[in-house]
Amino acid sequence: MVNVLSTMAQMQPKPGKPSLKQDDKALGAVTGIIAMEGPQAKGSLAISFPKAVILDIHKRMLHEEKSEVDDMVKDLTGELANMVLGGAKRLLEEEGYSFGLTLPSVQAGDGEPVVHPYKGPKILLPFSTDVGEFYVEICFEN
């Protein structure tokens, strides 16, 4: 995540304290979700951005100011989920896991449920930026 955003958006997000997420509420205004399905494990990764953060990333990466989470901003969120998961997949494959990925699904709405495709524990990793925090959720089937 940090690699992706430092390369693509010249941002240096700072990771915060991991925790187990206890509910399904989206912590941001827009969330990209990708399922990972493999013979050893199934799970998913979600990345949620508050509006101020994703609009700042949009401006930095695409050099265009937006005031709302429109379809272009949603597409960018899906792309970011893809890039983060690509890195995670490579690391997991080094450990012997193999996964197929689905296309990212993107949902908008603060506090709406984030629907992970499998039931299981969700690890929440916060990252802080100059304009606010964003969140990575990793869910694995129990």
Place this chain on the structure above:
Amino acid sequence: MVNVLSTMAQMQPKPGKPSLKQDDKALGAVTGIIAMEGPQAKGSLAISFPKAVILDIHKRMLHEEKSEVDDMVKDLTGELANMVLGGAKRLLEEEGYSFGLTLPSVQAGDGEPVVHPYKGPKILLPFSTDVGEFYVEICFEN
């Protein structure tokens, strides 16, 4: 983990399904534990080997047959914990986390409590080998 054992012991452990570990019982006869302490997060990694598995690794790495978990086998367990954590630390540092590590502590005893230094959820990753399974536990402070 897979890298360490394939390089050092010509083994190809296969990862299994991750889960949340619900109790403190050691899943193997010998367990190495290392604490990770950083400004953003605190946690620990434990690696537990059943007797047959650690004796097989000992034979492959040190070319010496053992029939019991003696001090040399315990030292090897601590070294393996160190090597696995070294890899994990590097990956986490790429994500912006920084950690100091403690020296590994090693305990022996099937079903004895595995005492992680911080209270929090424990992710259990099983790996299978020709002579049995072993277990990596990742605990992070809540």
